[in-house]
Amino acid sequence: MSTTAKPPRRTAFFLSDRTGITVEMLGHSLLSQFENAEFEEITLPYLDTREKALATVRQIDERAKLDDGRPLVFSTFVNPEIRFVLDSANALHLDCFSIFIAQIEAELGIHSSPTVGLSHRAQDSIGQHRRIEAIKYTLEHDDGISQRNWLRADIILVGVSRTGKTPTCLYLALQYGIYAANYPFIPEDFNRMALPAQLKNVRSRLFGFTIDPLRLHRMRKERRPNSEYASVKNCQHEVREAEILMRREGIPYLDATSKSIEELATALLHEAKLERKVY
């Protein structure tokens, strides 16, 4: 194994007989461990017939001819026949299901029931329903626009505007069915250095985001250039006041600077000890 002068460039295929969401995420994670290589990623879902599988083999073989090296193929096929067809492609084929399924079968002493795509299926209608209700709740309780039902919230995010509260709430609702509300601090909160009365009743569900003031300034500037709102001075002031307020009220908070939506959501689930149920 040696480091070549030119970084390797390959095509990566993420293949599945269902949505391909799992294999796409896993394959992308794996490839992100190779910073010194470049990949063109192609997801092909619903490869559920022999004909589609054969067409995909041809597509992969074409790529193998055009690229420097043969493609990397990641797959999660539930149907072994489709998997076998893909094995004939000119590629490194890594099936991310079969290898583990065999070991789990041996461990449990039972056969798997290869029902295609159970994981992302509406069969789990309770989970689906819960997630849709959580999204509805989260949309209705975004940005403090409604204060109708704080008590129903699993968590209420607070912080100055543009710290990532809305995307994080939506992620929690969509992925985990969590009822996530949010409330952006306003100048009145700082003036009286106290929470609004309605929030005091749900203090145990409050969690705060803070952020580096200069980063906040850059983000706000993009939306509203040359505004007092986006000025460095105002951003520094708001962040400082928000942190004082959160400490005074005993609200746990974390620094959202340079964290992705997934990292913010995970940190919240973890630190606020919310149930992390996969649907």
Place this chain on the structure above:
Amino acid sequence: MSTTAKPPRRTAFFLSDRTGITVEMLGHSLLSQFENAEFEEITLPYLDTREKALATVRQIDERAKLDDGRPLVFSTFVNPEIRFVLDSANALHLDCFSIFIAQIEAELGIHSSPTVGLSHRAQDSIGQHRRIEAIKYTLEHDDGISQRNWLRADIILVGVSRTGKTPTCLYLALQYGIYAANYPFIPEDFNRMALPAQLKNVRSRLFGFTIDPLRLHRMRKERRPNSEYASVKNCQHEVREAEILMRREGIPYLDATSKSIEELATALLHEAKLERKVY
């Protein structure tokens, strides 16, 4: 391998030194292939020190004593030292990274750069920015409330209310950074049997959802029981009119009945040929 009378019950751990989102999704997918077994799923993210890893080993060993059989442990550890610690637990330990990383290294002829958690990291600030902007756009163009910027949309979902347009749009924005707007048909659209003028200019980006009228009735009834809106007769009428309108206007549509949010999003990406870029 034999089928036992009593279904196996095990605890399943999803472990990671970062967010755990990838391993949680893959592990859950794998376990969903075992319909005849029951699993309690526990996700533990951020196991990034030897101390945390050792505490997790103790937690797993406790479970092994309490449960019928030893736990199943799925992991995506970037740090091999943490992985080795977990190998000492009384469990079937399936690391979902190492097995593939080795094969990719051999294929590419380079070593991986084990930077923890690159996949869900804000380092990819372009992707993060794109997703946040897409969420903002999608929220502003949900439910036809704004018609300010249809031209910016990558896709505009149409259909009667309660067919899953909003959750699907949010999923597309959050996961793939797609600018997804939606427009619910209103009685006026059916009366004149034509699209609103603003939508005619963006016809190539329109995609429709339809649904089984009885399913629609059940869902609407929950939100607004005993309403004309939720009545079987009205649901049948709206669905019929919407399908006629979509066919007349040449809008491709799919049946959203009993599809999950992920399935709807995937079908859309696929059929509308939208770029499916993983962030």
